[in-house]
Amino acid sequence: MDTAEIMRPENIVYRKPALITDNVMHYCPGCSHGVVHKLIAEVIDEMGIQDSTIGISPVGCSVFAYNYIDIDWQEAAHGRAPALATATKRLCPDKHVFTYQGDGDLASIGTAEIIHACSRGENIVVIFINNGIYGMTGGQMAPTTLIGMKTSTTPYGRDPKINGFPMVIADMISHLDGTAYITRQSVHTAAAVRKAKSAIRKAFEYSEKNIGLSFVEIVSTCNSGWKMSPVDANKWMVENMFKKYPIGDIKDVLKDAPAL
Amino acid sequence: MAEKILMKGNEAIAISAIRNGVDGYFGYPITPQSEVMETLMKERPWLTTGMVVLQAESETSSINMIYGGACCGKKVMTSSSSPGVSLMCEGISYMAGAELPCVVVDVMRGGPGLGTIQPSQSDYNMIVKGSGHGDFHNIVIAPASAQDMYDFVDWGFELAFRYRNPVVILADGIIGQMMEKVEMHEQKPRRTAEEILRDAPWATTGKPASRPRNIITSLSLDSDIQEVFNRKLAVKYAEIEANEVKYTEYLTDDAEYLFVAFGCSSRICEAAVDELREAGIRAGMLRPVTLYPYPFARIEELAGKMKSIMSVELNLGQMVDDVRLAVKGTCPVGFYGRQGGNIFTPEEITDAFKKFNNLK
Amino acid sequence: MAFRGSIEIDTPHCKGCGVCVANCPTGSIQLSRMVNSKGYNYAEMVGDACIGCSACALVCPDSVITVYRVKI
The missing domain is CATH 3.40.50.920 (Rossmann fold)
Known part of the structure; x- marks a missing residue:
């Protein structure tokens, strides 16, 4: 069997998702954003909810997420996406509403908004991209930057005496009664991508059940900010980021429900 | 005969919001306007008209909730007093930049800073000249009675949707706290989903196959595009100046x-x-x-x-x-x-x- | 059951990040010595060991890989 015989339309097993637009992504080569966008697009397509999904993009590298997934979008002010999502979901309860936020947006300037959206149990999905750095503004320290990690505002490495400690947001919000599903995933290998997709699908399904907020953290790379090749950044993430931000489910109210 | 009730200006805002079929109110307590949300919570309009009322965690969040609601083509509003409105200025600028309709009520108190809780008109410059960064205007209407408070909610939304622009009802502690007779109209229904599609085809209502996606943003990054947009705003403001002076x-x-x-x-x-x-x-x-x-x-x-x-x-x-x-x-x-x-x-x-x- | 596969790469839009290369279990992808119009050394398939597992396409941030697979 030669290549031409294999490459027939009926043999396609994977292709660009239908809801990913033809716009060329502005992200750096190897950036995790593109993979996560793809997974969200696939989940929305597979669930058949394009016409009822409203995405809310943040300020940060993914500010232009609205250019890449073919759904209605709102572009929020820095950190405020959960506030927009709150009103959108409450005013349009039949819609699927998700925010897409980076660590600067969600864990720094937007802490009040995310904590209170979690606390109120808004029936929304939050996709949280945690790469421990500000990408768009040129690689400054984020709340999630690891101790010792060099950034443009911690050029000698993050020193807790000066800069404090990394914030572990997913664990923090797991203590809030309004959260239904909290998981931490990554997208650096094919297996990880499959698991992350299942997690995103579950989050969207949970948002239909009106049981509270679903939160999917994706531990990600920023190879430009980290000053590594994309492949090395993935390795560094596994060796360093995963120690502070271990992969796996943190809370699932439907699974963890205590026996009454 | 029209119904007349003795009420505070702040209460008139709340009752008017319900009677005019407003879809959502998002606010944060601050003197001297807390009666607006208190009245709404007491009236529980979500049981009658379906209006959403939510106490947010801050004024910053309130205005951004309004932003989200307005993106969906809904009639949404908030109220606050001077220090709280300062916090809302960022959101108001974003809404002006995204051309979103909304009504913000500022029941002014003495400033600067935390100031006093007594009546003042010291937010004139903030609201009329700026209220946030960038090249824009709010439409600003100034009530002088409890009846005005009642009437200006409907007028405010009419202007907000006609021009896709934030409208500020610039009141003060006297008007908010003073009790006067207010003539009220019959309950008007909230707009249906079909009416929203008709009146706000730009809104994020979920993308059907039949139209391109609706994106609400105030970001362009390209100077030429931004300039074209700002000039479009200027045309809108000229129209407002020609038609709406009262x-x-x-x-x-x-x-x-x-x-x-x-x-x-x-x-x-x-x-x-x-x-x-x-x-x-x-x-x-x-x-x-x-x-x-x-x-x-x-x-x-x-x-x-x-x-x-x-x-x-x-x-x-x-x-x-x-x-x-x-x-x-x-x-x-x-x-x-x-x-x-x-x-x-x-x-x-x-x-x-x-x-x-x-x-x- | 054995599979044979092949991939098609949208070369002009590949950014040459190499994540697909690192994830391919059969060593069937490499970065080309040639560059596309953006100056990236784009990914290309090599040899005939591809089993169409889609690992490369799953991790591709720019969705430039289409995967074909047939049972043999």
Whole structure:
């Protein structure tokens, strides 16, 4: 069997998702954003909810997420996406509403908004991209930057005496009664991508059940900010980021429900 | 017969929001306007009209909830007082930049800083001239009674949706707290999903296969695109300035002296005009009802007939700059004000007036 | 059951990040010595060991890989 015989339309097993637009992504080569966008697009397509999904993009590298997934979008002010999502979901309860936020947006300037959206149990999905750095503004320290990690505002490495400690947001919000599903995933290998997709699908399904907020953290790379090749950044993430931000489910109210 | 009820201006805002079929109110407590949300929570409109009422974690969040709701083509509003409105300025700028309709009520108190909780008009410059970064205008309407508070909610939304622009109801602690009889209309229904699609085809209502995706954003990154957009805003503002100026006049027909005052100050100023008339001085008053657009042309026209004009405000003199712009130097322009939450009496105004005009 | 596969790469839009290369279990992808119009050394398939597992396409941030697979 030669290549031409294999490459027939009926043999396609994977292709660009239908809801990913033809716009060329502005992200750096190897950036995790593109993979996560793809997974969200696939989940929305597979669930058949394009016409009822409203995405809310943040300020940060993914500010232009609205250019890449073919759904209605709102572009929020820095950190405020959960506030927009709150009103959108409450005013349009039949819609699927998700925010897409980076660590600067969600864990720094937007802490009040995310904590209170979690606390109120808004029936929304939050996709949280945690790469421990500000990408768009040129690689400054984020709340999630690891101790010792060099950034443009911690050029000698993050020193807790000066800069404090990394914030572990997913664990923090797991203590809030309004959260239904909290998981931490990554997208650096094919297996990880499959698991992350299942997690995103579950989050969207949970948002239909009106049981509270679903939160999917994706531990990600920023190879430009980290000053590594994309492949090395993935390795560094596994060796360093995963120690502070271990992969796996943190809370699932439907699974963890205590026996009454 | 129309229903008339004695209520505070703040309560009138809340009741009017329900009766006019507003979709959502998002707010944060602050004196002297907390009765707005308290009244809504007591009325529980979500059980009757389906209106959403939510106490947010901050004014920052309130205004961004409004942003989200407005993106969906819904009639959404918030209310606050001066320090809270300062926090909302970021969101108001974003909404102006994304051309979103909304109504924000500012029940002004004394400032700067935490200031006082007593009435003031010291947010004139913040709301009329700026209220956030960038090249934009709010449409600003200034109520002078509890009835105005009631009526301006509907008018505010009409303007907000007609121009896709934030509208600020610039009230003050007196109007918010004062109880007056308010005439109310029958309950109007909230807009249906079909009506929203018709009136707000730009809204994020979920993308069907039949149209391109709707994106609400204020970001362009390209100077040329941004300039084209800002010029589009300028065309809109010119239209607003041409069509929406509103003011009232009191005894201006034969007046030789003119007061200009808005909101609660206009009520007190009216009494001052009466006192001066009794003393044989032909005074009159113009009350700008819209602060943006401002009645520049009418004040200019009146200035030609006046010996002097005095702006009377509860601040250090903010609107008086606009009065001077309107008058273009054709007659002397004076200012009288009280600050910090203090309110002038008609006598204080007439005294200041006489002093300014060298009258006994 | 054995599979044979092949991939098609949208070369002009590939950014040459190499994540697909690192994830391919059969060593069937490499970065080309040639560059596309953006100056990236784009990914290209090599040899005939591809089993169409889609690992490369799953991790591709720019969705430039289409995967074909047939049972043999």
